[in-house]
Amino acid sequence: MDLVIKNGIVLTMNKGMEIVHQGWVGVDKGCIAGIGSHDTLPVPGAKTVIDARGGIIMPGLVNCHTHAPMTLFRGLARDLPPLAWLNRHVSPADERLTREAVYQGSLLACAEMILSGTTCFCDSYWFGEAVARAAATTGMRAVVGEVLNGFSGCGEMEDGFDRAQKMVAQWGKPGRVTVAVAPLFAPDADPELLKRAADLARKNRVPLVIEVAQTGSEVSQIARKHGKSPVEFLESLGLLGPGLVACHSIHLTENDMELYRHYHVRVAHCPESDMALGSGVAPIPRLLGLGITVGLGTDACASNGDLDLFCEMDTAAKLHKVVAMDPEVIDAETAVKMATINGAKVLGLDRITGSLETGKRADIIVVGLSGHHLVPMYNPYSHLVYSAAGSDVAASVIDGKLVMDNRALLTMDVGAVMDGVQTLCQNLGGL
Amino acid sequence: MDLVIKNGIVLTMNKGMEIVHQGWVGVDKGCIAGIGSHDTLPVPGAKTVIDARGGIIMPGLVNCHTHAPMTLFRGLARDLPPLAWLNRHVSPADERLTREAVYQGSLLACAEMILSGTTCFCDSYWFGEAVARAAATTGMRAVVGEVLNGFSGCGEMEDGFDRAQKMVAQWGKPGRVTVAVAPLFAPDADPELLKRAADLARKNRVPLVIEVAQTGSEVSQIARKHGKSPVEFLESLGLLGPGLVACHSIHLTENDMELYRHYHVRVAHCPESDMALGSGVAPIPRLLGLGITVGLGTDACASNGDLDLFCEMDTAAKLHKVVAMDPEVIDAETAVKMATINGAKVLGLDRITGSLETGKRADIIVVGLSGHHLVPMYNPYSHLVYSAAGSDVAASVIDGKLVMDNRALLTMDVGAVMDGVQTLCQNLGGL
Numbered sequence A, B: 001m002d003l004v005i006k007n008g009i010v011l012t013m014n015k016g017m018e019i020v021h022q023g024w025v026g027v028d029k030g031c032i033a034g035i036g037s038h039d040t041l042p043v044p045g046a047k048t049v050i051d052a053r054g055g056i057i058m059p060g061l062v063n064c065h066t067h068a069p070m071t072l073f074r075g076l077a078r079d080l081p082p083l084a085w086l087n088r089h090v091s092p093a094d095e096r097l098t099r100e101a102v103y104q105g106s107l108l109a110c111a112e113m114i115l116s117g118t119t120c121f122c123d124s125y126w127f128g129e130a131v132a133r134a135a136a137t138t139g140m141r142a143v144v145g146e147v148l149n150g151f152s153g154c155g156e157m158e159d160g161f162d163r164a165q166k167m168v169a170q171w172g173k174p175g176r177v178t179v180a181v182a183p184l185f186a187p188d189a190d191p192e193l194l195k196r197a198a199d200l201a202r203k204n205r206v207p208l209v210i211e212v213a214q215t216g217s218e219v220s221q222i223a224r225k226h227g228k229s230p231v232e233f234l235e236s237l238g239l240l241g242p243g244l245v246a247c248h249s250i251h252l253t254e255n256d257m258e259l260y261r262h263y264h265v266r267v268a269h270c271p272e273s274d275m276a277l278g279s280g281v282a283p284i285p286r287l288l289g290l291g292i293t294v295g296l297g298t299d300a301c302a303s304n305g306d307l308d309l310f311c312e313m314d315t316a317a318k319l320h321k322v323v324a325m326d327p328e329v330i331d332a333e334t335a336v337k338m339a340t341i342n343g344a345k346v347l348g349l350d351r352i353t354g355s356l357e358t359g360k361r362a363d364i365i366v367v368g369l370s371g372h373h374l375v376p377m378y379n380p381y382s383h384l385v386y387s388a389a390g391s392d393v394a395a396s397v398i399d400g401k402l403v404m405d406n407r408a409l410l411t412m413d414v415g416a417v418m419d420g421v422q423t424l425c426q427n428l429g430g431l
Helices: A068-073 A082-096 A099-115 A128-138 A157-171 A191-203 A216-226 A230-236 A254-263 A271-276 A284-289 A309-324 A332-339 A341-346 A380-387 A414-428 B068-073 B082-096 B099-115 B128-138 B157-171 B191-203 B216-226 B230-236 B254-263 B271-276 B284-289 B309-324 B332-339 B341-346 B380-387 B414-428
Strands: A003-011 A019-028 A031-037 A048-051 A056-059 A061-066 A118-125 A141-146 A177-181 A208-212 A244-248 A266-269 A294-296 A364-367 A393-398 A401-405 B003-011 B019-028 B031-037 B048-051 B056-059 B061-066 B118-125 B141-146 B177-181 B208-212 B244-248 B266-269 B294-296 B364-367 B393-398 B401-405
Touching: A003 A364, A003 A380, A003 A393, A019 A056, A048 A401, A056 A380, A061 A244, A061 A266, A061 A294, A061 A309, A061 A341, A068 A082, A068 A099, A068 A118, A068 A128, A068 A414, A099 A118, A099 A128, A099 A393, A099 A401, A099 A414, A118 A128, A118 A208, A118 A341, A118 A393, A128 A141, A128 A157, A128 A177, A141 A157, A157 A177, A157 A191, A177 A191, A177 A208, A191 A208, A208 A230, A216 A230, A230 A254, A254 A284, A266 A284, A266 A341, A271 A309, A271 B309, A284 A294, A284 A309, A294 A309, A294 A332, A294 A341, A309 A332, A309 A380, A309 B271, A309 B309, A332 A341, A332 A380, B003 B364, B003 B380, B003 B393, B019 B056, B048 B401, B056 B380, B061 B244, B061 B266, B061 B294, B061 B309, B061 B341, B068 B082, B068 B099, B068 B118, B068 B128, B068 B414, B099 B118, B099 B128, B099 B393, B099 B401, B099 B414, B118 B128, B118 B208, B118 B341, B118 B393, B128 B141, B128 B157, B128 B177, B141 B157, B157 B177, B157 B191, B177 B191, B177 B208, B191 B208, B208 B230, B216 B230, B230 B254, B254 B284, B266 B284, B266 B341, B271 B309, B284 B294, B284 B309, B294 B309, B294 B332, B294 B341, B309 B332, B309 B380, B332 B341, B332 B380
Parallel strands: A003 A048, A003 A056, A061 A118, A118 A141, A141 A177, A208 A244, A244 A266, A266 A294, B003 B048, B003 B056, B061 B118, B118 B141, B141 B177, B208 B244, B244 B266, B266 B294
Antiparallel strands: A003 A019, A019 A031, A056 A364, A364 A393, A393 A401, B003 B019, B019 B031, B056 B364, B364 B393, B393 B401
């Protein structure tokens, strides 16, 4: 075997939620080649052996919705009303970004994601090609959505489709980095654009990523204009289906949820960003009750503050408990599922990643348990959700390759990226 | 001077919220002896010089409500209904604890608090004497509440008052570790006990720490029994006053809030624990609007999952935004105030700690800004609340003494404490 991770508690996140105490996971040719308990550890072993030192060996986390380049705007103009934040600060900052800035910001985002246990992310931004290159070079698994509209620096709409088609041609094949189509959906979005985007996604069998029902004002504006809820409006355009990743999905009616169920729509839940923007709380327990697949996303650093899915699991579990006034809602196992196998399902990647099963691509993290804040341990799921932090992730393997070991990134010079970003932000000035 | 911390962004948290860029803070005889900008750095310097390396130099954080020994129950029986959690798991676990277990659990709690930037905490638990010893030996500032009732291992009620009186005699003088009186307030609490506890606190000028209006069931039971809200009931007993630290304070009526304002009651807000238990969301923006002083508390590890006030600041800021559907509510500055100077006010310690001002005791932390997740920086308050983690705290000075430097604890052998706790929990068995 190429790689063995040994001496850990293996949380497989497979259908039976099997746990192997004192277990190992073997990797060969990029895939998981075996999982077992200590007494079956392969001898003579593997080219590379990682000692989990009693930590948790589990699937890498899946970030179902983010805008990686906006790491450049972390902490920019916080605590403002949504329109002032977006129109006065974030959109002008977006407009200043160049292809190179997008690449640098995405590298920094990949560093943060790897160092906090994320091995796969789905992105939506302009210059998707630069985001895809950053994912490719840092070794991350990614589904990169090219945003078609809404950004003057990318030219006219047709240019957006041109770029998207080029992205699909270049990255549309199965592989570590793949593509999505990500039209901006605002109350004034052109229905024809949305339909064409959906066609493009469907023909190429790539996900369609849309932010749906994110604010009350979006809902009321679409109601005025089209006499429908955002979800009903998307249905009328033929956009609902199993390829749709419906991000946020906060302001849903009972009928909207029923439509999601009927069309097998998947949901990317972003609790921290939704809280920070004062957008509302998505009805996740209700969606889960209907059997709808829900994954977690951090959304952008610009609204969230970080790209750490450990924080997101903790917040998701706690937020829905207090909204429902019921501490049994979204238990720790459910939160870990949302951040792993169900996130993979949301992105259509559950045959490839999201759980530790022989034959799947090897996306694996080791969460160290030697921290003072993780002693004693009664339950690994509770520990992951309520007590562990992204900084407890000790090692990360993506697509069979060791990309981080003992907190050191092996695919990039993070110091150089930080310096580059510092210079870039000074040069962009007045972000 | 004994100690100088130099080369940082000094957030004083004083009345004018002054910030000194490229500044230093000097410490002499346990007190802050000077604050200035780089060009005024004292020469020849000090016995000890800490280089903040461009990080943030700020007051240590104040945890206004916790139960340190319950660190032993972190992750025990999560995601359960409150009564099942409390009666079937937590209370039986409480009952198993010995004085030595309380001491060991408190040492571990102190390690976690120091390593995540907390320099002062207010505790409520049985065997308060053991909690106070743990604070004393680890170098923390603490207000230790002796719980008078509700625990069979501590004997009869009179024993509770005996213990509390002994605690007051031993720790009641001004100093780094002081005492509070902390009766358990449940719907069946004896009004006489509450009144006697308040008398004891008042006579000795120490805080009275009570968990108020924490659950809907508490409110309805007290209404049935006394025809009053919990706050009105406490008023009828003469317990409301500036010495009262009202923890949680979730289910408040308009009249309750008005009583808090009238009597200058202070509130310890514990958002993460309140969320985890599904208890509800305290009306903090409303209380702040009335001019009521609010600090932050983690509550116990058993409900929260950690004792990290950085998480608490982030959650407080985000939670109230989404409840109010208004991102301007609890801005980052307000959250940092709640975790520092206003926390000190809640505990009656604002003449001593909570801000960096010449003459105050030197409770200072350095938050490193060299992490990949903290580049670039636009605003230090936003960074602290939304992006920094407890693990970014690089150094901690309490009462003028360096207790943690470069992530190493200088007052305790944390490895030995962790081993001790592991053994203890195995021996206690079936927690």
